Amino acid sequence: MALVDNPASEALDGTARVIPMRGSAAVRGWEHLRTWPTSLRVGVALFLTIAVLLVLTPWIAPYDPAAQDLENRLAAGSPAHLLGTDHLGRDVLSRLLWGGRYSVSIAAVTLVLCSVFGTVLGLLCARIGGAFDELVMRLTDVALAFPEMVIAMFLVAILGPSYGTLILALVLTGWTPFARLARGLALEINSRDFVEAAEALGMSRRFIVFRHLLPNALSPLLAHAALRFGHKLIAVGALSYLGLGVQPPDSDWGSMLADGQPYMTRLAGLVVYPGLAIFITALAVTLIGQGINTRRNRQG
Amino acid sequence: MLYLLRRVVVLLTTLLLVSFLVFMLPYLTPGDPARKILRARTGDLDLDPETVERLRIEYGLDLPIMQQYWNWLKDALGGDIGISYTSGRPVAGMLGSALANTATLAISALLFALVVALILGTIAAVKRGKPADSVITTITQGFVAIPEYWMGPLLVLVFALNMGVLPSAGWKGPLWMILPCLTLALRPMSYFTQVTRASMVDVLESPHITAARSRGLSFGETMLKHGVRNALLPVVTLFSVWLAGLLGGSVVVEVIFAIPGMGRMLYQAITNGDVPIIQASVVCVVGLTVIITTATDALYRLINPTVRTSHGTR
Numbered sequence: 110m111a112l113v114d115n116p117a118s119e120a121l122d123g124t125a126r127v128i129p130m131r132g133s134a135a136v137r138g139w140e141h142l143r144t145w146p147t148s149l150r151v152g153v154a155l156f157l158t159i160a161v162l163l164v165l166t167p168w169i170a171p172y173d174p175a176a177q178d179l180e181n182r183l184a185a186g187s188p189a190h191l192l193g194t195d196h197l198g199r200d201v202l203s204r205l206l207w208g209g210r211y212s213v214s215i216a217a218v219t220l221v222l223c224s225v226f227g228t229v230l231g232l233l234c235a236r237i238g239g240a241f242d243e244l245v246m247r248l249t250d251v252a253l254a255f256p257e258m259v260i261a262m263f264l265v266a267i268l269g270p271s272y273g274t275l276i277l278a279l280v281l282t283g284w285t286p287f288a289r290l291a292r293g294l295a296l297e298i299n300s301r302d303f304v305e306a307a308e309a310l311g312m313s314r315r316f317i318v319f320r321h322l323l324p325n326a327l328s329p330l331l332a333h334a335a336l337r338f339g340h341k342l343i344a345v346g347a348l349s350y351l352g353l354g355v356q357p358p359d360s361d362w363g364s365m366l367a368d369g370q371p372y373m374t375r376l377a378g379l380v381v382y383p384g385l386a387i388f389i390t391a392l393a394v395t396l397i398g399q400g401i402n403t404r405r406n407r408q409g
Numbered sequence: 410m411l412y413l414l415r416r417v418v419v420l421l422t423t424l425l426l427v428s429f430l431v432f433m434l435p436y437l438t439p440g441d442p443a444r445k446i447l448r449a450r451t452g453d454l455d456l457d458p459e460t461v462e463r464l465r466i467e468y469g470l471d472l473p474i475m476q477q478y479w480n481w482l483k484d485a486l487g488g489d490i491g492i493s494y495t496s497g498r499p500v501a502g503m504l505g506s507a508l509a510n511t512a513t514l515a516i517s518a519l520l521f522a523l524v525v526a527l528i529l530g531t532i533a534a535v536k537r538g539k540p541a542d543s544v545i546t547t548i549t550q551g552f553v554a555i556p557e558y559w560m561g562p563l564l565v566l567v568f569a570l571n572m573g574v575l576p577s578a579g580w581k582g583p584l585w586m587i588l589p590c591l592t593l594a595l596r597p598m599s600y601f602t603q604v605t606r607a608s609m610v611d612v613l614e615s616p617h618i619t620a621a622r623s624r625g626l627s628f629g630e631t632m633l634k635h636g637v638r639n640a641l642l643p644v645v646t647l648f649s650v651w652l653a654g655l656l657g658g659s660v661v662v663e664v665i666f667a668i669p670g671m672g673r674m675l676y677q678a679i680t681n682g683d684v685p686i687i688q689a690s691v692v693c694v695v696g697l698t699v700i701i702t703t704a705t706d707a708l709y710r711l712i713n714p715t716v717r718t719s720h721g722t723r
Contacts, residue, residue: 250419251426254699256657259675263430263691266679267437343556347661350558351676363558370562374570384559391554399550 146407149400152335155393163209172200174207175358183376192382195365196372201379204365205386211361212349213390215272216341219279223341224334226280227287232322234288235295246292249285257282257344265353275354279344283337290333294326328405335398339391346387362387412710416703427695431688432481436474438682443470449491449685485692491685495678500689503674508693510580511663511670515655518590519648522598526644530605531632534613534640546606549599561592561665578667589666593659597651604647608640615639646709653701657694 142150162169171191178198186193192201234242261278268274298304298321307317348354349363360368362383369379435445447456447464456464465471469480484490490500533545568588569577576585612618613636621631660672667673671690678686 247415247419247422250416251423254423254653254695254702255427256654256694256698258660258672259657259691259694262660262675262679263687266682266687267434339554343554346556347558350661351664353679366558366562373562373566377566380559380562380566384556384563387556387559388554391556392551395550395554 144404146400146403148396149404152393152396152398152400155389156397159209159213159390159393162206163213166206166210170203170206172203174199174204174360176200183372183379185376186378193376193378195369195376195379201382204360205362205382208361208365208383209386209390211355211359212342212345212363212387215275215345215355215361216338219276219283219341219345220334220338222276222280223283223337224287224330227284228291228330230284231288231291231293232295234292235299242292245288249288252282252285255282258347261344261348262351262353265348270353270356272355275345275348278348279341283341286333286337287330291326291330294329295322298322298325328401332398332401332405335394335401338394338398342387342391342394413707416706420699420703423699424692424696428482428485428692429478431691432478434688435684438684445684446470448494451492485689490689493678493686494683495681495686500685503686504671504689504693507669507671507674507690510668511656511659511672514586514589514593514663514668514670515652515659517586518593519597519651519655521590522594522601523644523648525594526598526601526605527637527641530602530644531609531637531640533602533606534609535632537610542606545602549602552595552599555595557592557595557661558665560595561588561662564588564592565665578665580666580668585666589662589668592665593655593662597647597655600651601644601647604643605640608643609636612636612639642709646705649701649705653698653705656697656701 145153176199178194180198181190181194182196182198184190184194184198190200190202192205195201195204230245234245257279260282261275264274264278264281268277301321304317304321307321312320345354346361346363346366349361350367352364352367355361355364357364365383366380369376369383373380435442435449438445443461443465444456447461447468447470450468451464469477472480488501490504492498493500493503496503529545529549533542536542565577565588568575575588577588579585618631618635621635622628626634656671658672659670660676662668663670663673664676671694674686675690675694677683678690
């Protein structure tokens with residue numbers, strides 16, 4: 110069974126799926142869940158697992174991630190250290206969990222800022238139009254031309270490496286797709302018949318925005334956000350890998366990978382595990398994004 | 410025409426904005442800007458205060474900032490960007506070879522990605538809904554989530570350190586290009602494959618394919634003459650977008666494999682605080698990116714008249 114639903118096969122099984130509205134809330138919830146595409150289900154399950162692990166880290170991490178044990182450095186996996194120890198004898202599993210909190214939370218904060226800022230600007234563009242629209246759209250052209258890594262490095266050169274710099278750099282280059290998408294969606298939805306009908310019925314602007322615009326724009330925006338999350342996670346890791354992101358004594362998956370690389374011939378896990386963590390997390394959110402899109406296409 | 414004009418205005422604004430920011434770099438970073446600028450102009454490391462005063466006037470550092478910017482811009486456009494702090498050589502000369510290396514790396518990685526993607530994408534489209542399609546779609550979508558700084562070291566570990574069949578780092582010949590190209594090609598390849606598959610599916614459903622088949626053309630012939638050619642356009646657009654992106658985006662791969670390209674040069678300049686190199690490489694990368702994207706856009710409009718609308722699609 111492929112993780113990713115094939116859009117082609119969906120057309121065959123029809124678009125109308127009636128959800129029977131009976132039984133308890135749990136049963137209805139389960140019925141609803143069954144209409145989710147496989148990719149969405151797998152993605153959500155994976156991501157929830159990761160999120161729970163990272164939230165519970167202070168309680169479940171077996172060791173202090175900074176505790177060194179030089180007698181026991183570069184040890185292979187054992188019952189005491191499940192994933193082994195790094196070049197300073199620190200427990201790899203504990204460091205993975207703590208590092209994940211930095212990686213995922215920085216990527217999430219960046220993404221939220223990008224999507225809120227971009228969406229609001231995009232909606233304003235569609236609403237106000239005219240010179241404002243033109244100005245913002247040209248600004249997206251400019252921002253789109255900035256190579257993300259280069260701008261991030263340039264900002265680090267000016268401001269020095271810090272969480273603020275990291276987030277600023279990624280937001281500066283990352284808000285544009287959201288602005289364009291939101292603007293396009295708003296224009297498209299505004300031209301639909303039901304909005305015209307609502308307007309003809311004399312509904313207030315606010316009613317139209319909250320009843321028609323937002324619900325219809327939400328799922329494509331969410332899908333886009335999920336698809337961008339993996340990208341952000343990888344970009345945060347890249348900057349940390351280069352030593353320009355998360356700074357010691359803190360470390361995230363990217364800096365763990367960089368730390369482990371000189372020792373990878375002795376213990377491949379030092380490189381394999383942090384990369385695998387980024388990969389699985391990025392994959393989970395990508396599956397969620399694709400799942401939402403598939404579901405939306407199905408519903409027509 | 411109006412659209413093109415607008416794009417050119419955007420291009421020039423971007424370049425002006427970036428060049429001004431970059432010009433301001435010595436003023437924005439901690440330390441005495443005059444000393445930093447004089448070091449970049451003269452290559453002198455230790456200047457006594459008197460010399461600094463004399464040179465400050467000689468190089469016009471006492472002028473208003475916009476006047477200084479104008480002079481700097483004139484020099485830069487004339488090819489004089491300053492002298493590198495670390496190597497003591499003129500920056501302009503260092504840019505050329507770095508740019509050539511990055512372009513070689515990016516273009517070969519993208520060409521490799523394109524060839525693989527066209528094959529995989531076509532197979533997936535032809536076998537739509539069959540296991541082959543699911544496998545290709547799933548794998549390529551998974552590839553998008555693989556970071557270069559993971560794939561790179563893993564490839565080095567397997568092929569260079571354990572098997573010893575390929576060099577682990579350096580930039581001396583075709584053999585040295587294999588691992589970095591593979592690393593860099595992975596993500597564009599999966600995007601290219603997805604786009605090829607999607608446009609191939611569209612093409613295969615179009616009447617002219619049915620017509621060609623019913624005229625008695627073999628399946629392979631139809632695909633070559635009518636399929637691939639029509640499916641190619643979106644992929645080619647994506648190719649140049651990625652090319653622009655990789656000029657600045659190959660930093661990580663260049664650092665992993667010690668390739669003397671733009672990205673690594675900028676990275677080292679930032680860790681060493683080498684102001685003139687940072688200035689030159691940022692302007693260069695951003696400039697090239699904007700030029701390539703604008704040119705692609707213009708070309709795309711030229712080839713495909715259906716997108717030549719002034720509003721709606723932008």
